[in-house]
Amino acid sequence: MKASAEHNERMAKMTFASVYPHYLTKVEKKGRTKEELHQVIEWLTGFDDKKIGELIDEKSTFEFFFEQANLNPNASLIKGVICGYRIEELENPLTKQVRYLDKLVDELAKGKSMVKILRTDR
Known part of the structure; x- marks a missing residue:
């Protein structure tokens, strides 16, 4: 599925604070922890617990969130389909x-090991 301009705009304007509780609920329902969720977010973005809290409190958009991030150099190793979109084919x-x-x-919610999630087994 190809992401439309409207979809890309909606993603940019969505707040991290509006999505974070869903992330937390999803992983906790499957027996994972808030600490593990934060470890995954920190690996991808470089944000520690304090910064994650600030971004939530400030109701930062994903656009601002990722402008502030120091994206992990191994992020490009994240592949596959999520929400009907093949990640490696997304252009925006x-x-x-x-x-x-x-x-x-x-x-994380599906029970993968942190070594595999954080792409450190290479």
């Missing part, structure tokens, strides 16, 4: 980054 950089995060959260 921001939409791709949001889907990277979605995919990592999904892998």
Whole structure:
């Protein structure tokens, strides 16, 4: 599925604070922890717990969120389909980054080991 301009704009304007509780609920329902979720977010973005909290409190858009991020050089190793979109085929950089995060959260909820999620087994 190809992401439309409207889809890309919607992703940019969505707030991290509006999605974060869904991420947390998803992973906790599957027996994973908030700490593990934060570890995954930190691996992708470089944000520690304090910064994650600030971005939530400020109701930062994903556009601002990823402008502030120091994206992990191994992020391009995140591949596959999430929400009907093949990550490696997404053309808009921001939409791709949001889907990277979605995919990592999904892998965490599905019980993958942190070594595999954080792409450190290479």
